[in-house]
Amino acid sequence: xxxxxxxxxxxxxxxxxxxxxxxxxxxxxxxxxxxxxxxxxxxxxxxxxxxxxxxxxxxxxxxxxxxxxxxxxxxxxxxxxxxxxxxxxxxxxxxxxxxxxxxxxxxxxxxxxxxxxxxxxxxxxxxxxxxxxxxxxxxxxxxxxxxxxxxxxxxxxxxxxxxxxxxxxxxxxxxxxxxxxxxxxxxxxxxxxxxxxxxxxxxxxxxxxxxxxxxxxxxxxxxxxxxxxxxxxxxxxxxxxxxxxxxxxxxxxxxxxxxxxxxxxxxxxxxxxxxxxxxxxxxxxxxxxxxxxxxxxxxxxxxxxxxxxxxxxxxxxxxxxxxxxxxxxxxxxxxxxxxxxxxxxxxxxxxxxxxxxxxxxxxxxxxxxxxxxxxxxxxxxxxxxxxxxxxxxxxxxxxxxxxxxxxx
Numbered sequence: 001x002x003x004x005x006x007x008x009x010x011x012x013x014x015x016x017x018x019x020x021x022x023x024x025x026x027x028x029x030x031x032x033x034x035x036x037x038x039x040x041x042x043x044x045x046x047x048x049x050x051x052x053x054x055x056x057x058x059x060x061x062x063x064x065x066x067x068x069x070x071x072x073x074x075x076x077x078x079x080x081x082x083x084x085x086x087x088x089x090x091x092x093x094x095x096x097x098x099x100x101x102x103x104x105x106x107x108x109x110x111x112x113x114x115x116x117x118x119x120x121x122x123x124x125x126x127x128x129x130x131x132x133x134x135x136x137x138x139x140x141x142x143x144x145x146x147x148x149x150x151x152x153x154x155x156x157x158x159x160x161x162x163x164x165x166x167x168x169x170x171x172x173x174x175x176x177x178x179x180x181x182x183x184x185x186x187x188x189x190x191x192x193x194x195x196x197x198x199x200x201x202x203x204x205x206x207x208x209x210x211x212x213x214x215x216x217x218x219x220x221x222x223x224x225x226x227x228x229x230x231x232x233x234x235x236x237x238x239x240x241x242x243x244x245x246x247x248x249x250x251x252x253x254x255x256x257x258x259x260x261x262x263x264x265x266x267x268x269x270x271x272x273x274x275x276x277x278x279x280x281x282x283x284x285x286x287x288x289x290x291x292x293x294x295x296x297x298x299x300x301x302x303x304x305x306x307x308x309x310x311x312x313x314x315x316x317x318x319x320x321x322x323x324x325x326x327x328x329x330x331x332x333x334x335x336x337x338x339x340x341x342x343x344x345x346x347x348x349x350x351x352x353x354x355x356x357x358x359x360x361x362x363x364x365x366x367x368x369x370x371x372x373x374x375x376x377x378x379x380x381x382x383x384x385x386x387x388x389x390x391x392x393x394x395x396x397x398x399x400x401x402x403x404x405x406x407x408x
Contacts, residue, residue: 044101045208048151049092050119051085053276053284055144055265061277065125067183068142072279082279087188088120088196095200100208116208117151120144120162120199121276123263124247126240127179130356136174139359140166140182142195143247145263146202147276147286155287156274157209159263160202161251164195214292214406216253216326217262218246226301234358241362242266245297248366252373253295259407262288293403294331298323300339302361313350318360319343320368326400335400338393340375342368376400 054061054068062069074083092102102118124143129136141163148158164186170178186195221242223231231238246264254261265274265288272288300321307315319341326336344364375383379397384390 044097044099045116046103046114047100047148047208048103048115048117049089049105050117050151051279052082052088053119053121053278055121055123056275056277065122067127067180068122068125070180071184071187084187085279088199091194091196091200092118092203095203097203097206100203100206115150115152116157117149118206119147119149119276119278120196121147121263121274122195124243125183126244127174127182128356128359128362129174130359134171136170136172137356137359138166138168138170138174138178138182140168140179140186141244142183142186143244143251144195144199146199146206148206148208149286153287154284156262156289158207159261160199160206161247161254161261161263162195162199162202163247163251164193164198166193213260213408215260215262215289216293216295216404216407217291218250218264218295218297219291220266221246221264221297221299224298224300227299230302230358230361236358241299244362245299245365245369249295249297249369249373252370253376256370256373256377257404257408259404261407262291290329292329293335293407294327294329296325296327298325299365302364304357304361305343307345311350313347316346316348316360317343318346318357318364320361320365322365322368322372324372326403335403336396338388338396340368340372340388340393342371342387376404 052072054065054072056064068084071084072082075081076083076086089104093104100118122142122144124141126139126141128139131137143161143163146160146162147156148160149156166182166186166189168182186193188194223238223242228238230236231241243264243266246266250261250264253259263274272290273285274288275283276286277283300323302321303319305317305319307317309315320343321339321341323339324336325334327334342364344360344367346360346363371383371387375388375393375397379394379401381390381394384393384397
């Protein structure tokens with residue numbers, strides 16, 4: 001470099017002067033870089049893979065997850081690994097998680113500060129059906145949480161909900177083999193329809209440190225008399241609906257608002273401790289954070305209305321009604337107390353028998369939940385005038401947004 005600079009000094013053309021100055025600048029920059037202290041990227045945090053679990057103890061999980069419990073018995077022919085756990089690990093391993101160094105399996109000598117674990121906990125499994133023009137429509141659902149917890153203290157540090165649904169139409173009646181095939185496809189099917197693929201999408205946003213803000217949790221789901229009357233008419237299980245509403249609201253609240261969320265645990269927890277039965281049979285009692293803000297949901301009822309009809313088909317409206325209340329940690333301060341409603345339309349072919357109205361009501365309920373959580377994120381005055389109490393709800397939602405900022 002010195003010889004080149006020396007030679008350039010004898011030729012004072014503008015272009016060569018520019019080149020000389022550039023070379024001198026680069027030389028100085030190189031010296032600055034080599035002399036400056038080196039900075040390295042923050043190392044990824046170790047997270048140990050605890051695997052797949054069902055919420056609750058053995059007796060509860062057998063009843064709540066009959067198909068998943070059977071699938072948990074299936075092992076690979078080569079090394080005897082649980083197939084479901086192997087599939088979960090495949091998605092975790094292939095996903096982007098630059099802040100996490102995920103280790104396969106729990107280490108045997110965990111020490112304080114290096115005992116963070118990860119698990120997927122299944123919270124809801126469902127298969128419903130209806131007969132339409134001689135064919136059977138099937139809907140299969142799985143809901144769960146990716147949990148980050150301290151394995152030594154069993155304290156949950158983060159909860160990231162995930163859900164997936166599959167629709168199918170078959171000829172003839174439904175049997176257990178068909179139901180199991182649908183649920184199995186939600187575990188092992190295409191990435192877009194896989195519960196583990198959806199869960200793995202949460203990895204880039206996961207934090208291994210407890211939230212520095214506040215936590216929010218759904219603490220109650222009540223069913224009014226009108227709602228229970230509809231459930232009785234369709235022989236639907238009230239407890240299944242309660243869990244489904246809580247899970248769906250939590251999942252959409254997290255998705256649309258990015259809050260520090262604690263999973264709903266009624267029937268699966270005592271106090272703030274949730275049981276989780278893992279694939280290998282171990283049962284952990286996981287300690288959940290205490291919520292700073294508490295959500296109370298009240299399912300008020302359902303209504304079915306004929307919108308239009310002709311010789312070919314009829315259009316029916318299915319409406320769901322819900323009240324949402326959000327309070328502080330001891331319910332002494334109310335931030336939101338508002339009624340909401342929403343309706344979806346379903347076209348029914350003339351001559352259809354065994355129409356599944358209950359599935360349509362559930363669809364309207366989950367559409368309502370999505371709309372409510374969107375309004376919590378970004379209130380829309382026109383929507384609130386049509387589906388809520390208008391200005392009164394708008395005012396409450398604006399005040400609520402400042403509260404929810406503390407949970408992010």
